[in-house]
Amino acid sequence: MKILELPIEFEFNGQKNYIYPSLIILNNELTLVDTGYTNFLTLIEKEILINGYEMKNLKNIIITHYDDDHIGSLYDFKEKYPWINIIASEIESKYISGEMKSERLVQAEEMLENMPNEEIEFGKWFIQQLKNLKHVSIDEKVHDGDMILDNKCRVIATPGHTSGHISLYFPSLKSVITGDAAVHENHELVIANPHFCLNVEKAEQSLGKVKNLKAETYYCYHGGKFTL
Numbered sequence: 001m002k003i004l005e006l007p008i009e010f011e012f013n014g015q016k017n018y019i020y021p022s023l024i025i026l027n028n029e030l031t032l033v034d035t036g037y038t039n040f041l042t043l044i045e046k047e048i049l050i051n052g053y054e055m056k057n058l059k060n061i062i063i064t065h066y067d068d069d070h071i072g073s074l075y076d077f078k079e080k081y082p083w084i085n086i087i088a089s090e091i092e093s094k095y096i097s098g099e100m101k102s103e104r105l106v107q108a109e110e111m112l113e114n115m116p117n118e119e120i121e122f123g124k125w126f127i128q129q130l131k132n133l134k135h136v137s138i139d140e141k142v143h144d145g146d147m148i149l150d151n152k153c154r155v156i157a158t159p160g161h162t163s164g165h166i167s168l169y170f171p172s173l174k175s176v177i178t179g180d181a182a183v184h185e186n187h188e189l190v191i192a193n194p195h196f197c198l199n200v201e202k203a204e205q206s207l208g209k210v211k212n213l214k215a216e217t218y219y220c221y222h223g224g225k226f227t228l
Contacts, residue, residue, distance in 0.1 A: 001026045001152055003175055003217075005225050006047040008036055019069060020224045022177045023048060026149055031060040033168065033177050034221060037072035038132070041080065044073065055081065060149070063088040063138075064179025065165040066095040066102055068129050070221070075134035087148065089157070090141040091164025098135030103162060103198055105130045142166065158210060160203025161192050167210055174216040181206045184223025192222060 004023045009016060021044060024031040030053055036044055045055060061084055063071055074096070078084055088096055095102040108130060112123040142148060144157035144166075154169040158181035168177040176182075180192040181203070189211060191203045210218070218226040 001170070001173065003170065003173065003177065003219060004051055005219055006044060006051075007224065008040060008043050008047060010037070010040070010043070018224070020219065020221055022219045023051070023053070024149065024153070024177075025053070026152060028057060029059040030057045031062060031149060032058060032077075033062045033219075034064055034070040034179065035061060035073040035077055037069050038129075039076075040073045041076040058084060060085045060087055062148075062168065063092065063096060064167065064177075064181075064221070065162040066092050067104060067162065067180070068133055070179070071096055071133065071136070074136050078136055085139045086136060087140040087142060088138045089155070089164040089166045090143060092162065092166075093138035093141050093164075095162075095164075096135065097137045102130065102133075104196075107196075107198065156209065156213070158206035160199050160201070160206045161197050163198060165206070167206075169213055169215070174214075175219065176210055176213055176215045176217075177219045178210055179221055182210050182218060182220055182226075184218070184220040184226040187226075189218060189220070189226060 002025050005020045006023055008019050019036055022033040058081055094100040108127045115123045142155045146155040156167045156169050158165050158167045161180045167179050167181045182189040183192045191207050194200050197203045216228050220226055
């Protein structure tokens with residue numbers, strides 16, 4: 001078993017940006033963790049193919065949480081590769097499937113009411129982005145402590161950024177895929193954008209939880225791989 005980070009380069013507001021979805025390879029079966037923004041399917045496919053793997057072996061997609069930069073292309077993946085098993089926490093699955101209005105959308109609509117004039121346009125654009133997300137039903141709902149992927153991966157509940165956020169711990173590889181529970185900034189692990197955290201206190205606790213796993217490698221969606 002191994003984990004690869006997939007550096008995805010894109011432009012936002014005229015600036016170069018990166019996200020780092022992870023690819024887990026186990027017995028020639030592939031599991032992708034998070035799917036980037038809308039229309040990122042081909043960018044992610046290209047990166048998987050460059051690494052010498054075939055899309056026909058993509059068996060699972062694990063979603064750490066429902067934010068648009070993590071589930072944007074989920075619908076496209078499921079449409080193109082209908083056999084894929086989609087895994088998320090039970091809490092997040094309600095928002096991803098559209099059963100409940102996402103907490104992020106509720107937050108964005110509340111923030112818009114008190115936004116300074118110069119930010120209102122962005123606020124409205126962001127709300128529209130969230131409303132445009134296509135809902136996808138979750139095939140496998142997981143909980144804290146569940147062992148998945150042939151018992152090689154432990155699901156770690158890491159709420160704060162969103163209420164049902166999960167990270168993934170691989171004891172045999174001494175590795176963690178953090179989602180947005182930890183981001184790699186200035187050679188350290190910190191919480192993701194506190195401004196967007198639904199509960200900063202819980203986010204801090206989750207960061208502590210992830211650090212306490214004493215892993216050697218942390219695969220961060222933002223900032224990339226962090227090695228101790």
